[in-house]
Amino acid sequence: MTEATLKPPTTATVSLPRTPAAPKDFKGRVEPDWCPGCGDFGVLNALQRACFELGLKPHQLLVVSGIGCSSNLPGYMNAYGMHTLHGRSLPHATGAKLANHELTVIATGGDGDGYGIGGNHLMHTARRNIDITYIVMDNQVYGLTTGQISPTSRLDMKTKTTPHGNLEWPINPLTSAIMNGATYVARGFSGDPKHLTELMKNGIQHKGFALIDVFSPCVTFNNDNDYPFFKQRVKKLEDIGHDPSDWKSACERAMEWGDTLYTGLFFRADRPSLDAAEPVLQNGPALARRPLGLTAEQQKALKARMM
Amino acid sequence: MSDKTLDLTIAIGGAAGQGIATPGNILAKIFARRGLHLYSYNAHQSIIRGGHILLMLRVGETEVLSHGDRMDLLLCLNQDTMDRHLRLLGEGGRVLYNSDDVEPGEADPGVHLCPMPVKQLTGDSKNKVIQNTLSLGVMMSLLGADFSLLAEALTQSLVKKGPEVVQENVGVARAGYDHAAANFEPFPNPLPQGPKPLAVWAGNDAIALGGAAAGVKFYAAYPMSPASGVLHWMAQNGRGLGIMVRQVEDEIGVACMTIGAAHMGARAMCATSGGGFALMTEAVGAAAMMEVPAVFINVMRAGPSTGVPTKTEQGDLRQVLGASQGDFERFIVAPKNALDAFNSMPEIFNLAERAQCPGIVLSDLLISEGTFSVDPDAMNLRPEIDRGELLVDPSPNGDYHRYADTETGISPRVLPGTEGYVHVVATDEHDEAGVLISDEFTNPFIRRQMVEKRARKFEHVARDVAPPAIEGPKKADVTLVGFGSTYGVIKEAVARLAEQDVEANQLAIKWIVPFHADAVTKALAKAKRIVVVENNFTGQFAQYLRGETGITAHAHIRKYDGEPLTPRHIVDGVLDILHQETAVYVPTQEILV
Numbered sequence: 001m002t003e004a005t006l007k008p009p010t011t012a013t014v015s016l017p018r019t020p021a022a023p024k025d026f027k028g029r030v031e032p033d034w035c036p037g038c039g040d041f042g043v044l045n046a047l048q049r050a051c052f053e054l055g056l057k058p059h060q061l062l063v064v065s066g067i068g069c070s071s072n073l074p075g076y077m078n079a080y081g082m083h084t085l086h087g088r089s090l091p092h093a094t095g096a097k098l099a100n101h102e103l104t105v106i107a108t109g110g111d112g113d114g115y116g117i118g119g120n121h122l123m124h125t126a127r128r129n130i131d132i133t134y135i136v137m138d139n140q141v142y143g144l145t146t147g148q149i150s151p152t153s154r155l156d157m158k159t160k161t162t163p164h165g166n167l168e169w170p171i172n173p174l175t176s177a178i179m180n181g182a183t184y185v186a187r188g189f190s191g192d193p194k195h196l197t198e199l200m201k202n203g204i205q206h207k208g209f210a211l212i213d214v215f216s217p218c219v220t221f222n223n224d225n226d227y228p229f230f231k232q233r234v235k236k237l238e239d240i241g242h243d244p245s246d247w248k249s250a251c252e253r254a255m256e257w258g259d260t261l262y263t264g265l266f267f268r269a270d271r272p273s274l275d276a277a278e279p280v281l282q283n284g285p286a287l288a289r290r291p292l293g294l295t296a297e298q299q300k301a302l303k304a305r306m307m
Numbered sequence: 308m309s310d311k312t313l314d315l316t317i318a319i320g321g322a323a324g325q326g327i328a329t330p331g332n333i334l335a336k337i338f339a340r341r342g343l344h345l346y347s348y349n350a351h352q353s354i355i356r357g358g359h360i361l362l363m364l365r366v367g368e369t370e371v372l373s374h375g376d377r378m379d380l381l382l383c384l385n386q387d388t389m390d391r392h393l394r395l396l397g398e399g400g401r402v403l404y405n406s407d408d409v410e411p412g413e414a415d416p417g418v419h420l421c422p423m424p425v426k427q428l429t430g431d432s433k434n435k436v437i438q439n440t441l442s443l444g445v446m447m448s449l450l451g452a453d454f455s456l457l458a459e460a461l462t463q464s465l466v467k468k469g470p471e472v473v474q475e476n477v478g479v480a481r482a483g484y485d486h487a488a489a490n491f492e493p494f495p496n497p498l499p500q501g502p503k504p505l506a507v508w509a510g511n512d513a514i515a516l517g518g519a520a521a522g523v524k525f526y527a528a529y530p531m532s533p534a535s536g537v538l539h540w541m542a543q544n545g546r547g548l549g550i551m552v553r554q555v556e557d558e559i560g561v562a563c564m565t566i567g568a569a570h571m572g573a574r575a576m577c578a579t580s581g582g583g584f585a586l587m588t589e590a591v592g593a594a595a596m597m598e599v600p601a602v603f604i605n606v607m608r609a610g611p612s613t614g615v616p617t618k619t620e621q622g623d624l625r626q627v628l629g630a631s632q633g634d635f636e637r638f639i640v641a642p643k644n645a646l647d648a649f650n651s652m653p654e655i656f657n658l659a660e661r662a663q664c665p666g667i668v669l670s671d672l673l674i675s676e677g678t679f680s681v682d683p684d685a686m687n688l689r690p691e692i693d694r695g696e697l698l699v700d701p702s703p704n705g706d707y708h709r710y711a712d713t714e715t716g717i718s719p720r721v722l723p724g725t726e727g728y729v730h731v732v733a734t735d736e737h738d739e740a741g742v743l744i745s746d747e748f749t750n751p752f753i754r755r756q757m758v759e760k761r762a763r764k765f766e767h768v769a770r771d772v773a774p775p776a777i778e779g780p781k782k783a784d785v786t787l788v789g790f791g792s793t794y795g796v797i798k799e800a801v802a803r804l805a806e807q808d809v810e811a812n813q814l815a816i817k818w819i820v821p822f823h824a825d826a827v828t829k830a831l832a833k834a835k836r837i838v839v840v841e842n843n844f845t846g847q848f849a850q851y852l853r854g855e856t857g858i859t860a861h862a863h864i865r866k867y868d869g870e871p872l873t874p875r876h877i878v879d880g881v882l883d884i885l886h887q888e889t890a891v892y893v894p895t896q897e898i899l900v
Contacts, residue, residue, distance in 0.1 A: 015705045016729055028731070030742055059726040064567070067734070074731045075743060080723040081731030082570060083743070084563065085593050091560040095567025095575065098551050099525055100724050103571075124556040280551050287551055288572035288722055292522025292692050298548055299688040302516065306506035307340070307683065 016058065016078040023049040026058065028076045039216030039227075040070050040137050042190030047106070047135065048077070049193070050200035062103045064093040066113035069144045070137035070216065073108045087118030090125040093132050100286040101275045104204060105131070111138040115151040115173055122173075126180035126209055130274040133203045133210040136173065137190070139218035140225045147221035154257075157224055174254035177211040178247055178267045184210035185250065185267040189234050190217070191227055195263065202265070208273040215261070230261065237264030244268040313343065313499050316365040316375050317446065320392060321384030324356040326436035330382075330443050331362045331678070333460050335507050338366045339680045341456070342501020346795075347678040348374035348871065350900035353532070353616040359387055361900045364678075368499055372795035374677075376873035376897070379494075380449065382442050383409055391899055393418075401449055401491070405438050421445065421491045428482045432475060440476045444483025451497030454484045506683045510674035511536025511578075513645040513681075514604060517652030518576050519548055520688045525568035525575035527553045527561045529583055532616050533672040534606035537578040558583035562590035562603065569594070569601040570732065572697070572722035574656055578604035578668075581623045582613065584630070591665050592631030595761070597732040598710070598718070600659035600666070600695075602652075607671040609869045618869030619672035621791060621842035624819065624851060627667050634758070636765040638666040638772075639819035641791030645679045646686075647817065653690035661695035662768035663720055664761070669819065671842070673792045673871045695768075696720060702727030708739040712756055716763030772818050774826030779812030785881050786834035788860065790816040790848050793840050793872060800877035809881060816848075824855045831858055838884060840864045840877060846891075863891045870896045 017025040026048035034040050051061060061079035065071035067086035074081030080103070084092045093107040114122055114136045125132065141159065142148040148161040152173065156165040177185045184206040188196035196214060203210035215230045237244075242253060242264070250267035275281055284290055294302070317334060319327050331347065338345050345366045352358040363374045378396055383389040383404040389412055396402060398417035406422035414420060423445060425438045434440075440461070447457045458477050465473045487493075508516070515537045518526065526545060528538040538554065545552035551568070555561045561577045568575040579587065584605040594601045607623045609615035627639055638658050642648035648670055659666035698721040709730040711718040718739075721728040735743040738753045777786070779801050787797045794815040804811045814830055816822075831837055839849040839860040844867040849860050864880035866872050876894030883889045 018705065018726060029740060057726070058729045059724060062723055063731075072743070075733070075741075077731075078729060080729055082567070082597070083731055083733035083735065084566075084597075085589055085734055088559065088563040088590070088593075091555070091563035092567035092570075094560075095525065095527070095564030095569075096571050096723075097567075098553070098564075099568035099571035099573035099575070100722075103724055120556055121560055124560070278551065279546055280549055284549075286571070286724070287524040287549070287568070288724075290524065290549060292524075292574060292694075293690075294520055294548065294688050302519075302544070302688065303506065303683050303686070306508055306512075306681075307504060 018058065020052050020058065020078070023052040026051050026078045028078050030075060032076050033072065034069060035220050037219040038069070039139060039190035039218070040073070042193050042196065043070070043135065043137050043214050043216055044073060044076055046190070046193045046196040046200055049197045050204060051079070053197070054201055054204060056104055060103055062096055062105045064089050064096060064105065064107045066109040066118060068110040068113045070108060070110040071113055087113050087116070088121070089113065090118060090121040090132070090134065094125060094128070094130055097130055097132055097275060098278070098281070099288045101281050102286045106204065107132055107134045109136060110143070111136060111140065111152045112142050112150045115171055119151065123176065123180045126177050126182040126211070128274045129181055129183050129208045129271055131207050131209070131276070133200070133212065135200065135212045135214060137216035138173070138213050139216050139222055141218050141222040143218045143221050154224065159221070172254060173211065173213045174266055175251045178250055178254070182211050183208035183269040183271050184265070186211070186265045187213045187215070187263045189215045189230055189263050191231060192234070192263070195236065199265065206268070207276065208271060233259060233261040234263050235260050237262050237266065242266070312368045313496070314365070314367045315379045315494070316363055316377055317380045317382070318361055318363050318378040318392065319382045319384065320359065320361045320388030322356070322387070323351065323354050323358050323360055325384045326439050327360050327362050327384065329436070330439045331364055333443060333464055334364055334446070335678055337452070337456050337460050339505040339507045341498065342503050342505060343367065343499070343680070344369060344371045344501070344505065345678070345680045346371035346374055348673065349676060350870065350898070351617050359391070359900060361388070361392070361898065368501060372799040373874055374871070376875040380446065382446070384438065386410065395898060401494070403442055403445055419492060421449070421487070423483065423486070428486055429479050432479065434475065437479055440479045441483040444480035445487040445491070448484045448487035449491060449493050451493045454481065457484070505680040506686070507678060508645060508681055509536055509676060509678050510645040510648055510670060511606070511676065512540050513649040514578065514652060514668065514670060514675065515540035515544070517649035519544070519550060520690055521653035521656040522574045522692055523550055523576055524573035525551045525565065527555050527564045527577045528579065529555055529558050529561050531580045531583045533608055533676045534578040534580050534583070534604065536675060537604065558586035559590065562587035566590055566594050566597070566599050566601045570597065570599045570723065576602035576604060578606060580606050580608050581610050581626060584623065584626065588630045591637065591667070592633055592635065593734045594665040595631070595635040595637060596734045596736070598663040598720070598761070599732070600656070600663055602655055602659055602666045602668065604668040604670060606675045607669065615869045617672070619842060619871050620867065620869065621671060622847070623669065624790070624847040627669055628819070628851070630667070635761060637664060637820060638662070638769070639669060640666070641669040641817060641819055642674065643791065643794035643815055643817055645674055645677070646681055648674060649686060653692065657691070657693040658768055658772065661693060661717070662765050663695065663717065664765060669791060671792050697722070698728065699725065701725055709741045710737060710739045710757065710760065712739055712760050715767040716760045717767065769821035772821050774823035775814060775816050775818070775830065777812050777814050777830050780810055781812070783810040783812040783835065784885065785809065785811040785836045785838055786814060786831065787811060787838050787840050787877070787881070788814045788816070788831070788852065789840040790819065793842065796872050796874055797840055797877060799874040800881070803874055803878050804881055807878070809885065811881060822855045827852070828856045828858065831856070836861045836884070838862045838864060838881060840872065842866050842872060862889060864894065865891060866894055868896050870898070870900070
């Protein structure tokens with residue numbers, strides 16, 4: 001091998017648009033590597049459109065994910081991003097939001113990432129009601145690890161790890177989020193990008209923790225919950241006159257899993273978000289932009305207290 | 308008590324819930340205000356009520372290096388304390404006890420038994436811990452101190468509870484003081500006065516304050532002994548200092564929030580003990596891969612697993628060295644004492660930010676939960692802050708590569724939110740722009756480039772860390788080598804060995820990584836006998852020393868019973884090693900707590 005071939009290839013310089021003129025201007029440096037037909041394309045497109053229609057600037061947006069097929073999403077966005085650890089998008093996003101509350105923070109990931117390994121964080125992020133929008137691409141299966149059951153897989157589902165059928169009841173992310181204090185809880189379908197875009201726009205504008213669970217079919221590893229399955233069943237809550245301020249009705253609708261699967265806004269409440277309630281953030285810019293170190297008065301007071 | 312200069316240890320023993328901390332704190336304040344130095348160690352159990360607690364508070368006219376191995380004044384708040392510790396007092400010692408319900412044991416000749424008729428002296432007080440106040444009065448008299456010192460300290464500490472409480476306590480303290488003056492013989496020398504008032508802090512306070520001085524803006528934690536003191540300090544002071552403080556659902560969340568905040572550009576840290584650090588471990592690697600300067604503090608307690616939650620050990624050295632999968636560098640500092648811990652915080656933040664990598668502080672229960680005096684002028688609350696190559700202004704062109712492969716390996720870092728630098732950081736291996744390399748064709752050239760870049764930046768910054776040096780005589784029969792909190796007790800042992808005509812010196816290691824293998828090898832090249840002193844069973848530090856330098860210690864002093872080393876343990880160990888050729892000396896803990 002000659003010396004020349006040992007030289008690493010240089011990364012192409014891409015100048016991403018600073019003021020998007022179209023949804024496509026929110027596209028990132030690289031194209032998605034998802035399987036053709038994956039539901040996540042619809043989610044990505046809807047998110048790019050939502051960000052565009054809200055007039056967001058890429059540098060004011062932070063997209064944080066965990067690990068999994070859908071967690072590759074930040075790399076496909078023209079925005080600041082953190083592609084973190086499996087199940088840990090929410091605590092990373094929380095730390096980031098608190099350190100720079102001027103940013104719009106969106107967390108993304110899959111059902112295994114958010115409802116399985118990261119399930120504990122979902123519960124606590126919901127009760128904190130921090131101003132983060134969490135978009136979960138729920139395909140009821142583990143895709144990147146090549147097809148095992150997930151926390152939202154149906155009973156009796158056959159996968160590589162449940163060749164005789166799944167014995168474990170799936171979790172309900174919507175009722176969990178409502179019960180734990182999330183203040184915007186919705187469900188979308190990647191096969192209806194227009195509706196999904198609206199849910200995202202409202203979720204991003206909502207001041208508090210927003211969970212948007214999205215039916216995002218895995219065309220490779222889930223033959224049970226494919227596009228036709230959802231297309232035949234999804235029904236918009238808007239069409240049945242659901243009142244999102246009624247948590248009991250929201251939970252009833254969220255519990256339905258049969259011939260009808262509801263999409264839309266299940267629940268919405270007004271409660272101060274953590275970042276709005278936190279006195280440390282009341283005055284001055286983002287924490288990350290404040291001067292470091294102690295003032296002369298602070299030094300004096302701290303020493304006096306120790307004497 | 309020494310004839311010349313003050314070196315006195317007060318021990319207060321009782322059950323949890325008997326209020327031992329309060330008289331301890333009041334004494335500490337009185338001594339420090341008088342300019343006297345102190346070092347206190349509180350031996351306790353993982354229990355809220357009951358059990359046995361022994362607070363040892365050693366006070367001196369010069370810097371106190373350890374809690375020592377002697378008691379001069381023992382306050383027994385219950386029978387158990389009397390039964391356990393009376394035998395440890397020698398000639399000239401004083402034992403205080405409530406003669407209403409504690410029976411004195413058989414004391415050595417020369418020990419002064421000082422019974423306190425508590426009911427008679429405190430009258431009809433309904434205060435359950437009034438005997439503590441009474442005892443303080445007695446102790447002040449025995450120490451030959453003016454009563455006004457105590458009256459002032461009590462008033463200050465109780466003022467919030469109202470004038471009646473102050474009045475009752477000062478009255479009872481006075482009764483104790485007068486009773487002692489009439490009945491007990493005080494120590495020969497009255498309490499001296501130091502040159503200037505000193506401050507008092509616990510090691511965890513020092514860590515928290517050091518962080519605040521270093522510019523920490525974000526602190527997260529899950530409560531865990533013996534690290535909770537940092538969280539308590541932060542919760543108390545954070546709001547006023549503009550520090551975001553969060554108690555999080557678990558240590559995984561803690562570590563990830565810390566990284567999230569640090570990546571945004573806020574100096575961020577978190578503290579825990581070994582068990583919590585185990586949960587943080589994956590995130591330490593995430594910080595390394597994303598190149599985020601987050602600081603993790605592990606306050607060691609005796610393990611493994613839940614272990615002995617309220618006891619000390621230096622057993623997590625391997626854990627921090629090997630924390631997280633993969634091959635990467637992280638700074639690891641093991642402070643020698645509370646003041647060193649305070650100073651280590653800005654040091655490690657500067658290093659971590661310059662090298663854009665994780666930093667780990669390795670404290671232990673002895674430092675973190677001990678209470679010490681500190682010269683207020685020695686606390687630099689305005690330390691140098693070096694944030695490394697940080698971009699804060701918008702970029703005019705926008706062709707930013709987060710992981711640009713530079714000569715030093717350091718890629719200028721930007722605060723997210725800045726226009727023109729949009730990028731994604733990833734825990735997957737990535738190229739210079741931050742684009743993942745692992746999903747399609749995993750490019751071996753880029754992988755190698757990035758591994759080398761991260762190693763190079765660490766080396767570039769690590770070379771600025773000062774190497775350790777031998778302390779004490781250049782030529783010595785024995786060179787004692789330790790890391791972290793053993794510094795003070797080894798220093799005291801070296802002085803005591805000199806009194807016995809054994810020449811010893813010390814090589815104290817503060818920086819675990821970078822280790823300075825060359826400097827350590829050179830420092831130990833002429834050592835006649837190398838003895839590694841550490842607070843664990845397997846000799847983790849001795850193995851590390853051998854791995855980094857090829858130097859095999861001649862002998863070892865190891866303690867792993869949950870209690871810290873005292874000077875006597877080391878002196879006895881060195882003598883045993885010199886005379887018996889002992890390979891591993893394990894001291895016996897005399898004070899049973």
